[in-house]
Amino acid sequence: MKGLMTRRSERGVPETVAAIRSQAEQHGAKVIAVVDHAAAAQAAGMSMPATQVIIFGNPKAGTPLMQAVPEVAIDLPLRVMVRDDGQPGSLVTWQDPAYVGDRYDLPDDQLTPLAAPEHLIAAALEQA
Known part of the structure; x- marks a missing residue:
């Protein structure tokens, strides 16, 4: 999907969310919320695969x-989605920093904060 980056985690949704959340906090970010879309769907009498969004900055x-x-500011704080796609593990998706940078005509030197999800996800997925 245009503007998004995705990696597979070997772990399920809850474990992957916990690992990313831990990495975010270890690197000085504040986790503002974790939105559990599947739980919200269930509360509304509907079902969907496990899907959580970590909001941090x-x-x-x-x-x-x-x-x-x-x-x-409409794209901040940063968000990472972790979802069950029916395969082993889970999918982790975030915005491509270059795509966001292009949208706002940000110079390359200002893209570093937008790359935080990729680095945190890499570190979290390397933890086994």
């Missing part, structure tokens, strides 16, 4: 972006 990284381009 670091004001020291995001604030300069929002000062430079206020509209980027």
Whole structure:
């Protein structure tokens, strides 16, 4: 899908979410929320595969972006989706920093904070 990056985790949704959340916190980000879409669907009398979205950020990284381009605030804090696709493990998806950078005409030197999900996910998936 355009503008998104995806990797497979060998672990299920809850374990993958916990690992990414732990990495985010270890790297100075604040986890604002974990949205459990499957639980919300179940509460509404519906069902869907396990799907959770981790919302996290670091004001020291995001604030300069929002000062430079206020509209980027619509894409912050950062989000990572972890979902069950019916295969072993789970899929982890986040926004491609280059895609977001292009949308806001951000120079390459301002893309570093937007790359945080990729680095945190790599570290979390390497933990076995």
